[in-house]
Amino acid sequence: MLQFLLRRALLAVLVCLTVLVVAFVLTRLSGDLAISIAGPQATAEDIATIRQNYGLDRPLVVQFFDWAAHAAQGDLGRSYLYHAPVAGLIADRLPITLTLGLSGLAIALLVAIPLGILAAMYEATFVDRAIGIVALIGQAMPSFWIGLVLIIVLGLKLQWLPISGVDTWEGYIMPAVVLAFSAIPALMRLTRAGMIDALASDYIRTARAKGLRPGRIVLKHALRNAAMPVVSVAAVQLGFMLGGSIVIEAVFALHGVGYLAWESISKNDFPVVQAVVLFLAVVYIGLTLLADMMNAVLDPRLRTA
């Protein structure tokens, strides 16, 4: 068990290091950052000043190790657009993205699990196929477009919900629902597959033979076993959703981490861009590690793997 956890933790650290390199390389793809930051009207002198102020005149390897060493200590550099430490900028905007991600995940689970159970109980019947097609339809809708359509219908025509911002909790409803869309098909298929396996197993046959009520069998005996992979995939999905919320934050003008990233990308604010890439990757790595550990604790069979 301990060896398994150590191996996983070591892997996580290696992945973090790789992402560190990727995030750094990404922001250097433009060739000369100083020229892009200075803008089209800059003089050669301005460019030279910027190059010196941001340490861009140093060799790339030196820049990388300087950044990596600071990042490892939690110092992600300074935004030249906001003239503030990047770590603080991310921390300020994190609550919005986190609220959005967690409520999106909650909605996704509330929709996906019952649908998955239903599809498994009526496997290969019309109900199962219809649910499968509903999932395909959900998967085919571009999330930013659903967002805009909801804004028109619920925000403008019916005026039930605010169309942007999160001054009240109602502002989170539409973005969270849209974010949930992306996670529902995967979670639903997983619940369905797990439930089909569980329902075909010996302990369910025993439970049926004992004469337990079908509802009790499904909810208490089968779901408990089918839910485990769902829980761990839910953690991974949360990672994807936090990364994907950039599109939804842009549609609903929510000033979260995604919006910050979008803004910084369009304005060449490279310290923020590389920091957000690194931050989201580390969150994802942490979540997958957590999911693996939860699995190892819940299912002893996995510990030797």
Place this chain on the structure above:
Amino acid sequence: MSLRHFATGLGLLIVGIVLVAGLLAPYIAPHDPFAQDLMKRMIPPEWMDGGSALYPFGTDQLGRDYLSRLLYGARISLLIGTLAVVTSGLIGITLGILGGYFGGRVDDVVMFAITCRLSIPLILVALTVVAFVGSSLTVVVLTLGLLLWDRFAVVARTTTMQVRTLDYIAAAQAAGASRLHILTREVLPNILSHLVVVATLEMALAILLEAALSFLGLGVPPPLPSWGLMIAEGKDYMFFSPWVIMIPGIALFVLVLGINLLGDGLRDMLGTGRRV
């Protein structure tokens, strides 16, 4: 006819129609998709009040014919979807087969690459690359191709592991076939049906991602008629003229749904089951 066959047929029909529309765009488009006419801005579609038969789907904020832009947009979606799948397929299938066939250290490296790829936030990195390298069709295709190979690799790896120990591989080895021959002539054809299903999934994803990138202003550059870009450009007018975002949005939705239905049908027909 069962619901399943109907769904697969529908998927095939949709993809076929979009393909034909895209290929024939220069011949069937009623107008030049780039021609602006500031006197004819925001004409509603034919079926709405004030619509004109000259512009069946209306015109956009620069007076360009919406139907023509939509038809040319099909080319962009299909082109990006296909090329991104080819690129990512080459990368992912190569990695997956190598890891699955050789196992050991090779497999460790492949698994590590997959883990790293999954940790990298997809949309954010794609946006960054396009912003820092410059937006063009080529950059978008390459970016998506270099990012979307993970599922190809995962599926190629597991399926290769399953066929590796089968008799015909052992026979080829005994006959003295080279490794390259075994991997490309014995392993690949036998896992291909699984990979075709992955290809449909990735194509749908690539098309949706291109639309999202273009919508955020960091995908295909204007004035190209990408459906995502059409939605972005129509966004400011959507409150008074919702059709400007509904038409390209429905087009995207229908195309992606068609590809997904086709993929689902292929999965059933090829018997690839839940492994994909």
